[in-house]
Amino acid sequence: MKLTAREKGSLIFEGIITVILLILINLALIVILQGVVQGNPGVANGIFIIKKSLKIGPLQAQIWSYQRLVIGIFIVIDIFVVWWRLLRRYHQYQINHIIRELHYIAQGHLDHRIPFRLKGRTQHVVTSVNALVDSAVQSMNDERQIEKSKDELITNVSHDLRTPLTSIIGYLRLIEDKQYHSEEDILKYSHIAYEKAKQMKNMVEDLFEYTKVQQHGAPINFMTVDLGQLLEQVCASFELEGENKGIEVTSQTTPTPLMIEADPEKLGRVFSNLVANGIKYGHGASYIRLNAAQHGDQVRVTVANDGEPIPAESISHLFERFYRVEASRSKATGGTGLGLAIVKSVVDLHHGTVTAQSDDDETAFIVTLPTKQEQEKTGQKNDEES
Numbered sequence: 001m002k003l004t005a006r007e008k009g010s011l012i013f014e015g016i017i018t019v020i021l022l023i024l025i026n027l028a029l030i031v032i033l034q035g036v037v038q039g040n041p042g043v044a045n046g047i048f049i050i051k052k053s054l055k056i057g058p059l060q061a062q063i064w065s066y067q068r069l070v071i072g073i074f075i076v077i078d079i080f081v082v083w084w085r086l087l088r089r090y091h092q093y094q095i096n097h098i099i100r101e102l103h104y105i106a107q108g109h110l111d112h113r114i115p116f117r118l119k120g121r122t123q124h125v126v127t128s129v130n131a132l133v134d135s136a137v138q139s140m141n142d143e144r145q146i147e148k149s150k151d152e153l154i155t156n157v158s159h160d161l162r163t164p165l166t167s168i169i170g171y172l173r174l175i176e177d178k179q180y181h182s183e184e185d186i187l188k189y190s191h192i193a194y195e196k197a198k199q200m201k202n203m204v205e206d207l208f209e210y211t212k213v214q215q216h217g218a219p220i221n222f223m224t225v226d227l228g229q230l231l232e233q234v235c236a237s238f239e240l241e242g243e244n245k246g247i248e249v250t251s252q253t254t255p256t257p258l259m260i261e262a263d264p265e266k267l268g269r270v271f272s273n274l275v276a277n278g279i280k281y282g283h284g285a286s287y288i289r290l291n292a293a294q295h296g297d298q299v300r301v302t303v304a305n306d307g308e309p310i311p312a313e314s315i316s317h318l319f320e321r322f323y324r325v326e327a328s329r330s331k332a333t334g335g336t337g338l339g340l341a342i343v344k345s346v347v348d349l350h351h352g353t354v355t356a357q358s359d360d361d362e363t364a365f366i367v368t369l370p371t372k373q374e375q376e377k378t379g380q381k382n383d384e385e386s
Contacts, residue, residue, distance in 0.1 A: 164196035228253035282307025
């Protein structure tokens with residue numbers, strides 16, 4: 001930190017004034033001390049005896065004049081006092097510089113940081129101030145991102161719900177206005193409206209599930225689960241849909257049984273979403289295989305299909321909310337774009353990871369989970385439920 005010319009002048013002036021005051025105080029004390037010694041012969045004799053008996057240093061030097069000793073002591077004290085006062089004033093200038101920097105930042109210059117480095121504890125103040133500003137800026141950016149995310153959520157949900165809702169209203173209006181030629185037309189229109197209503201219901205359920213798992217402290221019920229049985233149940237629930245599309249859905253677990261601590265309902269949703277994603281978007285696939293294997297204290301579950309590969313540029317965005325590989329949001333697949341985001345959120349709640357990889361041979365989603373959850377977090381959750 002560089003002092004201004006005014007501050008340097010102030011330091012020099014204070015040093016001069018301090019020296020003058022100390023000289024005057026020293027002279028007054030010396031005069032008083034001489035008066036005491038001269039007016040008391042006993043004190044003078046005592047000082048003489050001390051001079052004779054007191055020897056200093058390796059040469060056994062004696063003090064021949066007590067006045068010189070007193071003056072020497074005063075000089076040492078004066079030097080310390082001058083150094084202390086100037087150092088205190090210098091620290092005060094440092095604090096003033098820090099305060100000016102804070103005022104500058106407070107005026108809206110949030111990209112500014114205190115640039116100088118100091119010695120001692122004052123540097124801790126500078127470091128703390130800079131860290132506090134960084135934290136405040138990060139919090140503001142996070143708040144803006146949250147607001148932006150909310151706006152995007154409303155926009156995307158409105159878009160996804162409006163499309164099927166428009167179709168429902170349109171076909172029901174045809175029936176309401178009797179714009180049909182036969183009972184078959186009525187059945188056709190009502191069936192389309194029904195399918196669109198189911199699509200809306202799925203969207204709302206996905207949105208509800210996503211917001212639920214995104215909430216801080218989302219409820220999760222850890223218990224011991226046989227992962228093999230859970231995967232078999234998932235495969236059984238998609239067996240008919242897979243057969244209709246010529247896709248064989250199978251599972252394999254090593255070892256058997258494979259026990260882990262998890263929330264079975266939420267974990268079932270994870271693998272159901274992955275299988276449903278493979279059936280819906282794995283165009284040309286002949287199989288979807290769920291393979292689970294234990295590796296030490298972790299379990300790795302791979303959900304793979306041999307369908308159309310995912311473009312390399314889309315892999316890193318798959319788990320983003322509302323992201324779709326398809327260019328249009330109104331494809332016949334009709335997904336919400338929340339399925340894989342829900343997968344990642346639930347896996348995060350289980351303290352695991354999920355990744356994706358795809359090539360011309362196979363597309364695979366790899367979920368890694370711990371076999372046992374941390375006791376502290378599990379115990380805390382059980383306490384909240386009780």
